[in-house]
Amino acid sequence: MRRTSSSLLVWMLLLSGVRLAAAEPATTPEAVDYNRHVRQILSNHCYACHGPDEAQRQAGLRLDQKEPALAELDSGSRAIVPGASGKSELVARVTADDESLLMPPPDVGERLSDEEVAILRKWIDQGAEWDEHWAYQPIERPGVPPVFGAEWPKTQIDHFILARLERDGLQPEPEADKTTLIRRLSFDLTGLPPTPKQIDALLADESADAYERLVDRLLASPRYGERMAQKWLDLARYADTNGYHIDNHRSMWLYRDWVIDAFNRNKPFDQFVVEQMAGDLLPGATLKQKIASGFHRNVMVNFEGGADPAEYLSKYIVDRVTTTATVFLGTTLACTECHDHKYDPFTQREFYQLYAYFHNVPEQGLDGRQTNPKPSLRVPTEKQTEQLDALATQAEAVKKEIAQALAKHGENVPSEPVAPQQAPREFFWVDDALPEGAAVAEKDKSSWPLVASPHPVLNGERSIELKTSELGQHVFTGARRPLLIGEGDTLVAHVWIDPADPPQEIMLQFNDGASWEHRAFWGGDEIEWGSAGSPSRLAMGVLPPVGRWLRLEVPAQAVGLEPGTVVDGWACTQFGGRAFWDKLGIVSRMPQGPDLSTNQAAWELAERGRAKPAVPSAVAEALKVAADKRSDEQTRTVRDHFVRRYYAKTRAVFAPLEAKLAELEDERAKVRDSFPETMVMQEMEQPRDTFVLVRGDFRTFGEKVEPGVPAILPPLPADAPPNRLGLARWLVDPSNPLVARVTVNRYWQQYFGTGLVKTSEDFGSQGERPSHPELLDWLAATFIDSGWNIKALQKQIVMSATYRQASHVDPEKLTRDPENRLLARGPRFRLDAELIRDAALAAGGLLDPRIGGPSVSPYQPPGLWEQVGFGGEFSSQKYEQSHGADLYRRGIYVYVKRAMPYPPLVTFDAPNREVCTERCECTNTPLQALVLLNDPGFVEAARGLAQRMMTEGGDTPEDRIALGFRLCTARTPTPQEMRVLLRIYERQRARFQGDAESAKKLTSIGESPVPEGLDTAELAAWTAIGNLLLNLDETITKG
Known part of the structure; x- marks a missing residue:
């Protein structure tokens, strides 16, 4: 777990109930601002009964809009009388002593504080000026404020921060040292710690632009895309399983890799959004743009028994609406699935207008049985x-x-016209071998046993044996030279039935290239195929006599084989017993066998008779045309195919x-x-109708609606298509007041731990106001004007003096600003779960640098998946650990099973990706220390770190400790830290020198090999030091 100094702990306990004094003044302000001071009071205490939700509105009073709030009520009173708080019913009600008159009622909500009442009084007395909610107002670039400490700012960002600090009587911290800065930057921009070589290079570089060049190098690193993608995948609810109870496998890693690549290529954010929302709808959409549309295929997909497909189809669409609202609009719309929003100006009807955009994906509702529910694409790597x-x-x-x-x-290929022979002749198709090109049925691979004497043989050297206790058959299809059926032809076979074990029934079946519905049988009625008395089941009489060869003849037309058709497959079938078959063929006047390979016209006749073409499509199309009507190209196509495949010479x-x-x-x-498959979005040819679902019930349809956007926001352009592409372009239109604000706030949150708007998922009236509203708008306007350049935005932030401050906190600042909302010090907070693991692998020299590819499964305790699994018939029910280099890939590539995410990451607060996650909580539990100390992956990383200390750190314990400490924290240990670590090392070495078995056991954890020549006891002692270093609070914290 994280260590906290005793003095800091005292401060935290003393201030646990203290609000942000500087950001939220305890005294009534001189000039009350509606958005800054009043709206939150009304939202918290009044909107539930007097807000946007018409169905829940009481007494006809609405307080979220100016006109109805000032209007005369049925009682003749007015809730708000501008300039006269004493005449305002609102003030009278919130201050009433009579509980029957008090608002909010005691059983509904808490009474307003004296401070809140004072703010309402002063606001009304000052004229009750009303402003639209700040988040829905157009973005306008504010002027950069002047500051007194003009030497401190490094970018325009700093002017906004310093102006606020100066107003509140605070001073920023000085710039952090270079070692701290490179570690902070490296984790923020690449998710990995800097190497000693990189640290030394920065320390040695005294040039004025050394820091900027470091920033540029890290932004250009391929690791940058992995770091940025990690956060985005939390928003996109990316996972490797379908979720719900069965939670079987899906393959979506191509989408994950697209996100990484998009960040590395610095794809403009507006394009980034459009391609994910509607890449499949872009004109001439590329494969990559279609892959990007998988953003909204990351929803969980169900197929549990008893589930209603219509219900889950609706759930998927609801998820897409709420995710879109959270990610791009910073708005909570989940409640509007069932009713109008209680606090913000969004109606249930508007929810279903957004729903309509996503109602045209050809899903079935219960598609989760498939690895990748359609629509999907197979895309080559x-x-x-x-x-x-x-x-x-x-x-x-x-x-x-x-x-x-x-x-x-x-040239000179014979192609004389084909004429029937004057007299019929026999042609035996099967005699000692199957026809050329014949394919034995998959289930019959061991069939067609050609046996020789002393078994019965009619002709040649072998016959075909069939012995079975029940139904048995020998089947082949696809003969290259088929039997060509003519008028009056007869199909022939010879059979020898074993007197000691005769079948109950025998049958001949013929395939015309499309169907086996051509059958003749002798004997009993055991094989129930076909319709009795029809060509699909023609009775030929009793079972032939046993113990001798008999000829079986079947008129071709009697079993439905009309002149001009071909037979390219044959089956000898029987029920029980033993029989031998030989000389299968035809008596015909038509050309057969060798004729088809010496005469092109004969071959063409046979090919045209196939029910299904056995030639390439271009040849089949040319064969449909009479020889004398073909184009030169068609003639050449047919001739070339015959010469290449059939002509004997x-x-x-x-x-x-x-x-x-x-x-x-x-x-x-x-x-x-072997192309990997990925799910994508796609529109149905016939769009579904969309209705408001009454109370969110998928079975109860209300008003029919068309695609549309909330009225509080700018309207759709007149030429916007009524589909996801129109919605996507509306989202990133510069006039949209939310998307740019929400996005820059998210990146600010990523770097400082808390956004300028703390409630980054909720920019509505229940969310917090920005700590620096002008800075938020300046960043948003700059972001849009830059062409939505993500790297430029991030460079602005990390180049600022605000970002580069030391993270030291003194008691006064901790008292005034415990959450660092005013940013009078640099950021300090625990690393994300994935970064903690990546940093350990990097320190241990184990990290595999490959980018992209299928997800991997590192070490985890056995049996976890089975505890939540459903059985062996579904995928991802039993954990299959990866091996080799895959064990050491970055956390972004670790397999995400929604029902049982990777335990070390979950312990450090990684989300399970069931739904969109805007903010991950940062907890502090004993389990986290136990993971770092005992998880095989971290123990192996500690051993890798030990090996590096022994092989790269020099000969003395001090030098080795210094290297290990630096690999984990970027700095060298203090003398006191060195003394502590040396004592621990000596004790551990003595312990393992006296316990060889424990030393061997510790150093054997993990699959990575131990270099030859290292003393086991010594390695175990250094592994213990590595384990300690990886468990330091400083190692897992960005400071």
């Missing part, structure tokens, strides 16, 4: 794209060889080239099949 490009280059080379061979062999020339081409295509198919 950069490596896969390179693989495909290389394979395509090889394929082009082979195609060039084929073209050269065609030029040489493609040239097949041998093309076979190796075709095989190589097929091999390359198979490899390309494997690469394509």
Whole structure:
């Protein structure tokens, strides 16, 4: 847990109930400002019954708007009489001694304080001037205020901060030392600690722009994108599972990687927003823009038994509305799903107008059984794209060889007209081997056992054995040279039935390329396929005699095979018993077998008879055209295919080239099949109608509504499309008063721990006012004017003297400003959960620097997922730990299972990503110290740190301790700290020298190898020191 000095603890206890005196004056101000002093009183005490929610409004009184608040009531009185608090019913009611008249009623809310009553009186007496809520007013760039301490500001930001400090009689802290600044900057901009080499470089650089060049280098680091993305993913509720009870796997890491890349490329924030809200709707949308639209596919998705799909479809849309409002508008809209907002000017109808924008995604409600509920995309990684490009280059080379061979062999191909033979002739398709190209059914891979003598053989050297206790069959399809059916043709097979074990029924089945509904059977009626008496189940008589070869004949047309069709698949089927099959074929006047490989016209006739083409689409389309009506290109297409694949005289020339081409295509198919999948947004062709859901009940429809935006905010442009793209562009229109304010406030919060508006998720009347409203507007206006340049905004902040202050706190400032809202000192707070783990891995020399890719699963206690799992039939129910380098990747890549997030991160307050998280709480619990001391990942990092101290830190214990301390805190230890650490080291070394088993056990934790030549007891002692250093409050704190 974090350590707090005794003196600081006393101050914290004494001041735990103290409000921010400088920001919220305890005395009534000389001039009362409605937004600064009055609105919050009315919001806290009055709006629940006299605010925007018409359904809950009492006595016809509305106090959130000027006109109704000043209007005459039914009683003849007025709640507010400007200039006359004594005549104002509001003052009379909030000061009444009679509880039946007192407002708010005692059973509803607390009585107003004397200070609040005094503010209301003075405001009314001063004329009850009314202002629109500050957050909804247009953004106007204020002037930079003058200050007395003109030497302190480094940027214009500092003028706003210093002007407030001077007004309140406070002075800023001096600039922090270089070591503190580089550590603070490195964590803020990259999420990682600086290396000793980087620290030394800054300490040695005396140039005036040394700090700025450091800022620029960190902003240009690829680690910057990872750091910024970590925060954004909390907002985007990114996770690797679908959530709810079953919480199975989903693949969305392509979206996560898009966010990282967008920050690294410094994508302008307005584009960043538009692509995530509606990237799929942009004209000519790229794959990356479609991936970006996954922002609103990060919702949880259910498929539990008994759940109503309509209910959950509505839940997903509600989540999108509330997330949009939180992330971009800093507004809490959840309550308006059921009723008008009680405190802010948003109606239930407006909620469903926003809902309508998201009501057109083709989801089904209970899609969670799928790994990636549709709509989704498969997108190649950069490596896969390179693989495909290389394979395509090889394929082009082979195609060039084929073209050269065609030029040489493609002419003079026989193509005489096909005429039926005068007399029928037999052609046996299966005799000692299956037809060329025939594919055995997957379930029948071990079938078609061709057996030789002494088993019965009718012709050649082998026959086909089929032995089964119940239903059994041998099946193949896709013969390259099919049987071409002519008028009066007969299909033939020969069978030898075992006298000792005869089947109850035998059956022949024929495939026309599309269907197996062509059957003839002999014997019993055990195989219930097809319709009796039809070509799908033609009875041929009793079971043939046993113990000898018999010829079975099936008229082709009797089983539905009309002249001109082809048979490219055959099945020998029986129920029970043992039989041998041989010489399967046809008696026909049509060309068969070899004819199809020597005469192009014969081959074309067979191909046209297939129910499903067995040739490429271009060839199939050309074959539909009569030979004498084809274009030159169609003629060449058909001829080339015949020459390459079928013509007997040239097949041998093309076979190796075709095989190589097929091999390359198979490899390309494997690469394509391995493309990662990601969920994206998509519009339905026919939009759904949207209705107000009465009391938020998905079953009760009220008024029908169209897409629209809240009336309190600027209207949509006249030409805005009524879809998500129109909404996205409206959000980032410079006239929108919220998006820029909310965004700059979020970044301020990231750097200082608290935003200029503390309630960063709520800019409404229940949220806090900005501590520095003019600075907020100046930053917002500057942000818009910069072209929404995120890096420029962040550079402005970190270059300021405000940011660069030392974080030392003296008693006076702690008393006056315990939360540092006035910013009279630098920021100091605990690192985010992911950064604590990343810093430990970096200090231990274990951190894997790879960017992007699938999520990883580091060490965690066994059985946790199983405790919340649903069973083996679903994914992500059993934890599968990663190995190798994946164990040491940054926290942003750690697998997020919503029902059971990674324990070390949750212990340090990482959200579970079930919903949008604007602010993470920062707790202080004993469990956090236990994680740092005992979690295998942190113990292994401590061992890595120990190895670095031993191999990089020199020969003396002092030098080694100095390196380890510096790797963790960036500074060198004080003499007192050095003495303490040396004593601990000596004790630990003595302990482990006397307990070799414990030393070996400690140094064996984790998969990373121990370098050869290190003494085990010595390594264990230094591991204990590393463990201590990683557990220091200073190590896990940004100061």
